[in-house]
Amino acid sequence: MPIATINPATGETVKEFAAHTPREIEEKIARAYEAFRSHRRTTFAERAEKMMRAAEILEAGKDSFARVMTVEMGKPIRSARDEAAKCAWVCRHYAENAEAFLSDEEIATTATRSFVRYQPLGVVLAVMPWNFPFWQVVRFAAPALMAGNVGLLKHASNVPQCALAVEDVFRRAGFERGEFQTLLIGSAEVSRVLEDARVAAATLTGSEPAGASVASVAGRLIKKTVLELGGSDPFIVMPSANLDEAVKTAVKARTINNGQSCVAAKRFIVHAEIYEEFARRFKEGIAALRVGDPLDEETEIGPLATAQIARDIEEQVRKTVAAGAREFRSPAKLPARGNYFAPAVLEDIPKNSPGYCEEFFGPVALLFRVGSIDEAIRIANDTPFGLGASAWTNDDGERDRFTSEIESGSVFINAMVASDPRLPFGGVKRSGYGRELSAFGIREFVNVKTVYVKDDETTRRAETE
Ligand code: NAP
Numbered sequence: 001m002p003i004a005t006i007n008p009a010t011g012e013t014v015k016e017f018a019a020h021t022p023r024e025i026e027e028k029i030a031r032a033y034e035a036f037r038s039h040r041r042t043t044f045a046e047r048a049e050k051m052m053r054a055a056e057i058l059e060a061g062k063d064s065f066a067r068v069m070t071v072e073m074g075k076p077i078r079s080a081r082d083e084a085a086k087c088a089w090v091c092r093h094y095a096e097n098a099e100a101f102l103s104d105e106e107i108a109t110t111a112t113r114s115f116v117r118y119q120p121l122g123v124v125l126a127v128m129p130w131n132f133p134f135w136q137v138v139r140f141a142a143p144a145l146m147a148g149n150v151g152l153l154k155h156a157s158n159v160p161q162c163a164l165a166v167e168d169v170f171r172r173a174g175f176e177r178g179e180f181q182t183l184l185i186g187s188a189e190v191s192r193v194l195e196d197a198r199v200a201a202a203t204l205t206g207s208e209p210a211g212a213s214v215a216s217v218a219g220r221l222i223k224k225t226v227l228e229l230g231g232s233d234p235f236i237v238m239p240s241a242n243l244d245e246a247v248k249t250a251v252k253a254r255t256i257n258n259g260q261s262c263v264a265a266k267r268f269i270v271h272a273e274i275y276e277e278f279a280r281r282f283k284e285g286i287a288a289l290r291v292g293d294p295l296d297e298e299t300e301i302g303p304l305a306t307a308q309i310a311r312d313i314e315e316q317v318r319k320t321v322a323a324g325a326r327e328f329r330s331p332a333k334l335p336a337r338g339n340y341f342a343p344a345v346l347e348d349i350p351k352n353s354p355g356y357c358e359e360f361f362g363p364v365a366l367l368f369r370v371g372s373i374d375e376a377i378r379i380a381n382d383t384p385f386g387l388g389a390s391a392w393t394n395d396d397g398e399r400d401r402f403t404s405e406i407e408s409g410s411v412f413i414n415a416m417v418a419s420d421p422r423l424p425f426g427g428v429k430r431s432g433y434g435r436e437l438s439a440f441g442i443r444e445f446v447n448v449k450t451v452y453v454k455d456d457e458t459t460r461r462a463e464t465e
Contacts, residue, residue: 001157003184008074008303009294009338017160020184025193028181032123032150033198035178040120040148044099047146051095054173055088058138062088065134065165070294072159073130074302074339075257077295087138093421094442098146101439102446112458118446120148121224122200125193127154127214129206130305131260133162136205139419141170141180143442151180152199154190156206158306191217201225201445205262208430226434226444228262228426230359231387233417234380235265236402238373239273241392245414247278250365251285253390253416255343258302259363260309262431263388263417266359267366269376275369279347283328286343286365291332301332303339304362310339313362320346320355359385373398381407386429388417409435 005014020028058065066080075083102118124144128136137153144151155163163182170180183193187210194202194217204214205228218225235253237246253265270278294302304310321327326347334340343363349355355366370376380389388410391402403411409427410417419425419437426435434444 001186003157003160003186005072005161006158006306007071007338008305009335011307011337011339014071015161017184019186019189025183025185025189028152028178028183029123029193029196029198031178032152032181033178035176036120036122036150039145039150039176039179042148044102044146047148048095048098050170050174051091051142051146054142054169054175055091055095057169057172058084058088058091058134061169067295068161068165069133069159070302072162073133073305074294076299076302078297079257083132083135087134090135090139090421090437091142094142094146097439098143098442101442102147104451109452110454110458110462111452112455113451113453115451117449117451118147118443119449121445121447122149123152123198124149124445125152125154125190125199125202127187127190127202127204127206127210128156130156130159130162131257131262133159134166135419137163137166139421139425139436139441140203140205141166143437144445145170145175145179147442147446149200149445150178152193153180153182154185154187154193155182157186160184190214194218194223195221199223203434203436203444204228211432224445226426226436227432228434228436229387229430229432230361230385231262231264231427231431232266232359232383232385233263233388233390233408234267234269234383234406235416236269236376236380236389236391236393237274237278238271238376238391238393238395238398240394240398241274241414242394243274243277243281246392247281247285249390249416250278250282251289254365255286255289255301255363258304259343260305260361263419265365265390265416267368267379267383269368269370269379271376272369272371275367279345279367282365282367283345286328286345286363287330287332289330289332289343291330291340291342292335301343301363303335304341305339307339309362310341313341313360313364316354316358316360317344317346317364320349320353323350323353323355325349325353325355357383373401377401377405381405384430385427387427387431388412390415390417
């Protein structure tokens with residue numbers, strides 16, 4: 001894959017970038033390693049001051065950052081602006097809370113004093129996807145830098161300008177050059193970087209094959225990894241739900257970011273009592289979405305990020321329909337050029353078809369009719385993935401069952417799944433492992449060091465007791 005900006009709305013190659021040479025890669029790793037030695041000794045207050053500045057830069061520049069995102073991967077400009085603002089939020093969150101998350105934790109034992117001290121690991125390689133090209137990076141970088149680690153970013157090859165823009169944000173905020181750097185490299189170079197002894201750990205957000213590849217290299221070298229992979233989140237609607245809210249949220253939860261979100265609701269599991277009503281109103285909502293130029297403020301669905309993604313999802317729909325599913329397509333008129341795709345809804349999806357077993361990374365909703373909560377939970381869990389889940393019910397007993405029995409990293413009741421800096425984010429099963437955000441996220445790339453101190457006085461007292 002070339003490292004290039006190819007506008008998904010036009011197919012035009014806007015800018016190409018030469019991949020770093022082995023020598024340039026070596027220089028960047030060396031600089032990162034050197035930077036870690038001093039960065040780890042800075043105080044939380046010093047780091048927080050820079051992180052607050054990064055938040056200000058992100059907020060002040062959100063219009064121009066949004067344009068970079070939209071031109072590179074096609075998300076509607078309004079949501080790109082929101083993404084830049086959300087990045088400012090996560091920077092502030094860790095600037096304000098990192099010290100508390102990582103302060104020494106006393107644990108009473110027979111020692112005079114025993115406690116846990118959190119210490120940074122070193123250079124962390126972040127392999128990131130294009131779908132939230134600022135957010136995915138900043139939600140890694142803010143806790144990593146606040147913990148005293150330094151970051152090397154290998155961003156997706158189709159968003160190099162986003163990668164360079166994020167690097168520039170941290171530089172302008174006052175972080176030293178080696179503390180956060182972008183590597184313009186293809187995916188084939190990732191293992192070589194990870195194999196370098198100066199790189200301590202890696203985090204990857206992306207597809208299962210990419211995650212498996214990075215985890216296997218890291219496993220061989222006993223290096224820590226966090227993986228945030230695919231998802232096929234269920235969105236369950238029970239008869240007691242507020243149907244107006246459920247339908248409105250369902251449309252948004254499936255089509256946000258042009259349907260290219262790991263935590264998008266992908267499988268709609270609806271109780272038979274309300275299925276027809278839900279399906280009719282949901283399709284009306286999908287049909288009403290404005291599809292078009294992502295730079296237009298009114299657009300709700302832009303083009304898919306690459307021509308290949310559009311082809312892949314069209315193929316998944318075709319195979320599912322060929323297996324017997326019913327298809328509804330938005331009547332939206334699509335622009336002649338670009339990777340546009342009319343949002344779709346599939347019903348009566350046969351088991352073993354792609355619609356039943358695969359992740360659909362685009363605006364295609366998969367509807368399932370169920371007769372009971374047991375069946376809803378069974379279908380919700382009948383997937384290799386376990387990222388998020390949304391369940392709509394006003395029945396306390398049902399809420400309890402969804403909360404306990406759905407196999408996923410999060411369950412949202414009467415709300416759509418969304419990341420929030422204050423809450424842990426991550427998956428189980430083939431959606432990955434480890435957590436980002438909150439106190440859990442910042443503690444992924446630290447040494448949880450046990451300290452046990454016994455002085456003579458304690459020893460004497462123990463002997464006389
Ligand atoms: P992808 O192809 O796996 O790409 C993600 C990143 O991994 C890119 O930087 C890519 O580089 C790199 N990469 C690809 N193959 C690799 C390999 N064998 N070794 C090392 N690095 C490799 O994923 P995508 O298609 O861009 O993103 C969509 C997937 O990401 C979906 O499954 C989605 O659900 C998942 N996702 C998960 C989360 C989460 O938080 N759980 C968030 C967003 C997306 P190149 O671009 O150079 O190939």
